[in-house]
Amino acid sequence: MKPMPTLRQLRYLVAVVERRHFGRAAEACLVSQSTLSAAIQELEDLLGAPLLERSRRLVVPTALGQDIATRAQALLKGAEDLVDAALAARDPFTGPLHVGVIPTIGPFMLPQAMPALRLAFPQMKFYLREDQSARLVEQLHAGGLDAVVLALPYPMEDVETIEFARDRFWVACPPGHRLCKASAVRPADMALEDLLLLEDGHCLRDHALSACELEGARRNVAFQGTSLHTLAQMVANGLGVTLLPEMALDAGILRGLDLSVVPLDGETPYRRIGLAWRRSSGRKETFHRVTAVLRNAMTKGPAPQAHQA
Template sequence: MKPLPTLRQLRYLVAVVDRCHFGQAAEACLVSQSTLSASIQELEELLGTPLLERTRRSVLPTPLGREIAERARLLLKGAEDLVDMARAAEDPMSGPLHLGVIPTIGPFMIPRVMPVLRETFPNLKLYLREDQTARLLARLETGELDAALLALPYPAGDVEMLDIAEDRFSVVCPAGHRLSSAPAAHPSDVAMEDLLLLEDGHCLRDHALAACALEDGRRNATFQGTSLHTLVQMVANGLGVTLLPQMALDSGILRGLDLVARPLDGHRPFRRIGLVWRRTSGRKEAFRRLAEALRGAMEEGATERGATERGASDKDGPAAAAQPAPATEAA
């Protein structure tokens, strides 16, 4: 039988290729530097070729070493998926689960759903990682994340996904602005305004433009926000208008500011919130249950919001219904 590398040897090689430093790689693998170095030397002897170029001051992978390390990542991830599959057969909703979430979802959705998840899945240890969509998908591909909460549509690659909710857009403008006098705003009206958007890299930027049917719409060229809270402050200072998703409005993001929100009309004035995971993952049942719980929590919030809006309409007339529903401040 042909001798084969061990998973431990491959893991050590990947760690060194990633860091180009034996000491840092050994620390990441929780072993001594001598143990790690000896293991890689055994791997090189097994394969009959050097995988690393060593000097007194540095270590670099050879071209073959880099290629083997990339293939090793896939083998290591496959082994992890086998373990996950076995554990999931016993209790899908137990143990650690590393979940990515984008910045335009995390601060507004997570405080609402975490109590539900803790109560529904008491044995699940949920670890959150907030980042932009492209970087979350990269971490998902390498196995650093198990799943991610994203805003769709987005070219996510070879993943499986389940929809959680539709998150409608509203136009936010100062009180007294021409858009504030109507019960809803049309995309053509928004196109005439200085539209404040998030900086490149945030998918909400593209979703907002798509909701207004704008490919290169008029926008404030002097400012690009890094967060929705910053955009709101810029609107309050009279620099333009912006589009916010409903979950941000429900969190009370406009509280204390002389701003109003008007629902956006149009063909698809919303973004989709979805849970995505690797197609090869062994925890698909866990993700389906997680998606179901998230969907239920979001639907319950929408029902409560609808009841609040109806109550305001009955009490104060149609004008009150056009205002964003009051919400509890996010934790």
């Protein structure tokens, strides 16, 4: 039988390649540096080739070492999913769940959703990480996260998703603005305005442009904000108008600002909110149940009234 590397050896190699340092890798793996070095030496002897170039100050993977470390990450994630599947078969609603959430959803959804999740799953511990969609999806594939809450559609491979809410866009503008006179703002009307949107990297920017049918009119984007709160302040300063999701309005993002809001009209004046997880995950029953709780928690009360600050 062909000799095979152990998961322990592969985990140690990945840790060294990621950190470029034996000491820090050993600390991350909770072992001594000598134990980690010996395991990697055993792996090199097994494969018959050097995986790392060692010097006093620096550790650099060889081309083979980098390739094996990349392949090992997928193997280690598969082994972890295998264990998760076994644990989930015993009790899918206990233990830790690491969930990522994007910044245009987290601050507005979590105060409403987390009490419902804690009540529904008292034996689960939810660990949350807020970041932009691209980095969250990267961490999802790498195994650092179990699931991600984000706005759909978003380009992802080897994942499953369930939509649990539709978050309508509202136009925020200063009182007396021409758009405030309408009961709903047509997408064509937005093309004539200085539209304030989030900077590149925030998927809400693309979803807002799509909702008001301005994909080809990015020249109308006058300024870029770093957060929805910043956009609201810029509108209050008379720099233009913006699109805000309903969950942000429900959370009081315009509190203290002299602004009006009017619903956006059109075929799809909303963004879709969903939960995504790796297709290989063994916790699918957990995610389906979590999504059901989120859907119930996100059921809206009365929508914001047009022309009210």
